[in-house]
Amino acid sequence: MKKLLVLYYSRSGNTEKMAKALAEGAQSSGNVEVQYSYHVDADDLALFDALAVGAPTYNHAMPVDFKNLFEEAGAKGLNLKGKLGVAFGSYGWSGEAPKLVLEILKNRFEMQIIEPPLLAKYTPDQNALAACNDLGKKISETLMNTP
Numbered sequence: 001m002k003k004l005l006v007l008y009y010s011r012s013g014n015t016e017k018m019a020k021a022l023a024e025g026a027q028s029s030g031n032v033e034v035q036y037s038y039h040v041d042a043d044d045l046a047l048f049d050a051l052a053v054g055a056p057t058y059n060h061a062m063p064v065d066f067k068n069l070f071e072e073a074g075a076k077g078l079n080l081k082g083k084l085g086v087a088f089g090s091y092g093w094s095g096e097a098p099k100l101v102l103e104i105l106k107n108r109f110e111m112q113i114i115e116p117p118l119l120a121k122y123t124p125d126q127n128a129l130a131a132c133n134d135l136g137k138k139i140s141e142t143l144m145n146t147p
């Protein structure tokens with residue numbers, strides 16, 4: 001079975017709600033094993049077929065944990081080429097974090113990414129949660145159609 005990591009950071013719970021909805025969407029197909037996590041060791045990134053990163057924007061940046069994680073993965077020469085990557089996150093006014101994450105997944109790790117990143121302003125409403133759920137389903141469909 002293909003494996004998806006839903007990795008997220010959330011201080012006030014907004015991105016966490018998005019992460020849960022995405023994970024539920026991916027799980028609903030029954031075809032994908034989903035790990036849902038706040039933290040992962042850099043080496044473990046290679047164990048997954050897809051990576052969904054939930055990054056809220058604070059001070060126009062991505063969470064420092066993710067920045068460090070990607071730097072460590074890059075320094076270790078981790079091979080993530082061709083794996084599927086998406087990014088999402090809650091924001092207030094500028095919302096850079098998910099875009100920065102996708103740029104790294106695409107350009108540094110040569111992952112196959114689904115664009116654009118999925119953003120929700122502050123607390124995700126029903127529409128935003130439905131979009132997260134759909135993105136989860138899309139990830140599982142894409143994984144099923146990838147050899």
Ligand SMILES: Cc1cc2nc3c(=O)[nH]c(=O)nc-3n(C[C@H](O)[C@H](O)[C@H](O)COP(=O)(O)O)c2cc1C
Binds near residue numbers: 057060091092095096
């Ligand atoms: C100290 C602080 C800094 C923030 N900086 C930004 C910012 O630069 N750009 C932005 O779009 N939102 C910013 N926000 C808004 C958060 O992204 C927003 O509250 C979001 O819902 C937090 O998501 P979370 O609950 O998943 O942590 C900031 C919020 C706080 C409290």
